[in-house]
Amino acid sequence: xxxxxxxxxxxxxxxxxxxxxxxxxxxxxxxxxxxxxxxxxxxxxxxxxxxxxxxxxxxxxxxxxxxxxxxxxxxxxxxxxxxxxxxxxxxxxxxxxxxxxxxxxxxxxxxxxxxxxxxxxxxxxxxxxxxxxxxxxxxxxxxxxxxxxxxxxxxxxxxxxxxxxxxxxxxxxxxxxxxxxxxxxxxxxxxxxxxxxxxxxxxxxxxxxxxxxxxxxxxxxxxxxxxxxxxxxxxxxxxxxxxxxxxxxxxxxxxxxxxxxxxxxxxxxxxxxxx
Amino acid sequence: xxxxxxxxxxxxxxxxxxxxxxxxxxxxxxxxxxxxxxxxxxxxxxxxxxxxxxxxxxxxxxxxxxxxxxxxxxxxxxxxxxxxxxxxxxxxxxxxxxxxxxxxxxxxxxxxxxxxxxxxxxxxxxxxxxxxxxxxxxxxxxxxxxxxxxxxxxxxxxxxxxxxxxxxxxxxxxxxxxxxxxxxxxxxxxxxxxxxxxxxxxxxxxxxxxxxxxxxxxxxxxxxxxxxxxxxxxxxxxxxxxxxxxxxxxxxxxxxxxx
Numbered sequence: 209x210x211x212x213x214x215x216x217x218x219x220x221x222x223x224x225x226x227x228x229x230x231x232x233x234x235x236x237x238x239x240x241x242x243x244x245x246x247x248x249x250x251x252x253x254x255x256x257x258x259x260x261x262x263x264x265x266x267x268x269x270x271x272x273x274x275x276x277x278x279x280x281x282x283x284x285x286x287x288x289x290x291x292x293x294x295x296x297x298x299x300x301x302x303x304x305x306x307x308x309x310x311x312x313x314x315x316x317x318x319x320x321x322x323x324x325x326x327x328x329x330x331x332x333x334x335x336x337x338x339x340x341x342x343x344x345x346x347x348x349x350x351x352x353x354x355x356x357x358x359x360x361x362x363x364x365x366x367x368x369x370x371x372x373x374x375x376x377x378x379x380x381x382x383x384x385x386x387x388x389x390x391x392x393x394x395x396x397x398x399x400x401x402x403x404x405x406x407x408x409x410x411x412x413x414x415x416x417x418x419x420x421x422x423x424x425x426x427x428x429x430x431x432x433x434x435x436x437x438x439x440x441x442x443x444x445x446x447x448x449x450x451x452x453x454x455x456x457x458x459x460x461x462x463x464x465x466x467x468x469x470x471x472x473x474x475x476x477x478x479x480x481x482x483x
Numbered sequence: 484x485x486x487x488x489x490x491x492x493x494x495x496x497x498x499x500x501x502x503x504x505x506x507x508x509x510x511x512x513x514x515x516x517x518x519x520x521x522x523x524x525x526x527x528x529x530x531x532x533x534x535x536x537x538x539x540x541x542x543x544x545x546x547x548x549x550x551x552x553x554x555x556x557x558x559x560x561x562x563x564x565x566x567x568x569x570x571x572x573x574x575x576x577x578x579x580x581x582x583x584x585x586x587x588x589x590x591x592x593x594x595x596x597x598x599x600x601x602x603x604x605x606x607x608x609x610x611x612x613x614x615x616x617x618x619x620x621x622x623x624x625x626x627x628x629x630x631x632x633x634x635x636x637x638x639x640x641x642x643x644x645x646x647x648x649x650x651x652x653x654x655x656x657x658x659x660x661x662x663x664x665x666x667x668x669x670x671x672x673x674x675x676x677x678x679x680x681x682x683x684x685x686x687x688x689x690x691x692x693x694x695x696x697x698x699x700x701x702x703x704x705x706x707x708x709x710x711x712x713x714x715x716x717x718x719x720x721x722x723x724x725x726x727x728x729x730x731x732x733x734x735x736x737x738x739x740x741x742x
Contacts, residue, residue, distance in 0.1 A: 213572060213574065213575065216568040216571070216572040216574055217568065217574055217575065219564035219565060219567060219568035220564070220565045220568035220569055220574060220577075220580050221580075222561050222564070222565070223561040223562055223564070223565035223580075223584050223624060223628070224565070224579075224580040224583050224584055226561055226620070226621065226624070227583050227584050227586060227587065227621055227624060228583055230599075230617045230618070230620070230621045231586065231587050231590075231595060231621040232583060232586060233602075234595070234598035234599055234601075234602045234603060235590055235594055235595060235598045237598065237602055238594065238597065238598040238601065238602070284497065287493045287497075288493055288494065288497045290490070291489075291490030291491075291493045291494050292494070294490065295490075303494065303498075305729075305733060306498055306501070306502060307501065308729070309501075309502070309725075309726065309729060310501050310502065310505070312678050312725040312726070312728070312729045313505065313682075313721070313722045313725045313726075314681075314682045314699060314718065314721045314722070314725070315682060315684065315699075316682075316684065316699045316702050316703060316718065317505075317508060317717075317718030317719070317721055317722050318504060318505075320508065320702075320706070320714060320715065320718050321504030321505065321507050321508045321718070322504065323519065324504075324507050324508065324511045324519055324715065325504065325507060327519065329518070329519070331507070361500060361501065361504065364497075364500070364501065365501065368497070418589075422591035422592075422593070422685075424592075424593055424684055424685045424688065425684050425685075425699075425703070428703065429703070429706065439591065439593050439685065442593060442597075443593065443688060446597065446689070452601065455597060459591070459593075459594040459597070462591050462594070463589075463590060463591070463594070466589060466590075466591070467589075
């Protein structure tokens with residue numbers, strides 16, 4: 209090669225140093241703060257945080273929403289990706305474009321649409337009242353359901369795109385072969401499609417799950433202070449109570465959960481393939 | 484269900500779920516009424532016009548544009564040489580560098596914003612706009628490295644070796660042989676970075692001060708005090724802007740293979 213290694217390293221270092229100083233160092237200091245008290249290292253902040261029932265509720269709710277959004281996105285994602293992969297080339301390209309498009313639109317704008325749809329005078333309530341199913345508008349906003357729907361709409365494209373590329377890489381004759389040999393559609397999915405696309409499922413699942421865990425905009429707009437998730441709780445603790453210790457604890461929990469989700473999904477993928 | 488009908492139904496429902504809300508925002512923003520409603524009460528462009536009259540929207544739009552263009556530019560200036568070194572050489576600590584540069588995508592943005600506020604802005608009286616700029620640059624860096632690396636990996640390295648053997652300097656070979664060949668990758672990285680930065684909320688949440696606010700943050704706080712359709716109108720305008728950018732990018736670059 210032409211460059212010396214030192215020269216090549218000099219090209220890569222500015223970016224690495226920048227990320228380390230601007231990003232890594234402040235975050236590490238912030239996380240360390242949660243493990244310290246007046247006497248030195250301690251986990252008192254964590255036991256204190258988890259002993260508050262409100263914090264526990266928010267923690268469990270975040271986990272529950274993350275898991276349900278991921279599972280539902282995977283189910284819808286498989287159906288949609290399978291349908292898209294089997295389209296003729298032009299239609300397939302257009303359909304992928306339609307799936308990518310929402311990712312480019314501001315999440316604030318996308319979430320705001322649900323206020324128009326689910327609000328007191330929104331479409332759903334108007335439809336329900338005009339049919340006579342309800343006399344009073346039903347409260348959809350500021351419920352867990354609203355946050356769930358918002359998160360699903362936000363992150364479903366990531367799952368679909370991951371599954372499309374997984375399905376495209378699958379051997380074309382695997383499904384017809386299984387069908388000829390007498391497998392029903394359920395068996396085809398469970399024994400052929402799922403094992404062959406599990407890497408795509410892991411990528412999509414990690415993106416959707418961590419995205420939902422760390423979402424701020426959706427719970428802020430559609431959940432408000434009634435349906436707090438970890439990020440909105442963090443924001444509230446800092447702005448209302450100047451409570452940086454709780455913020456550090458929440459930050460650590462979020463990072464650990466993101467990494468754990470990634471590892472767990474990878475483990476699940478390899479465990480299935482060994483059989 | 485009929486096996487030919489099933490995919491059509493699935494695609495229709497998924498498209499309606501993903502794209503439908505966008506049409507509803509557009510419809511709500513041309514409403515003549517005073518409050519947010521669908522179907523719109525009469526047609527009027529008054530809320531679209533109002534968007535351009537709200538001064539804070541104008542200021543925060545300019546701020547978001549500045550951050551998105553400047554931050555993405557800075558991320559590319561850092562990211563292109565790094566991607567080049569990482570894709571062409573086996574560097575000592577290469578994997579570590581790759582991980583550090585990719586980290587901002589994994590760690591939640593709200594934590595980055597809070598950490599910068601607490602350890603940079605407050606103790607050193609650091610300028611908030613500058614802190615925002617640094618945060619957005621760090622945020623875009625992983626995308627810049629990923630997309631540029633992908634197009635470098637698709638480019639054979641022997642053509643630059645040929646250029647050097649024929650007497651070009653190393654820098655000359657990079658700018659005259661490599662750069663023209665990865666131009667569309669760089670452009671795709673710029674567009675992806677621009678959109679990511681422009682739409683970013685969590686990083687900017689804590690990094691706002693008097694007169695310093697990004698557009699999405701401004702929209703969030705405007706939403707809390709008023710319930711008129713101007714946010715819908717602004718959302719629709721932003722969505723049209725994104726669609727325009729993506730459409731042009733797809734037309735000329737085949738953008739979706741980079742996402």
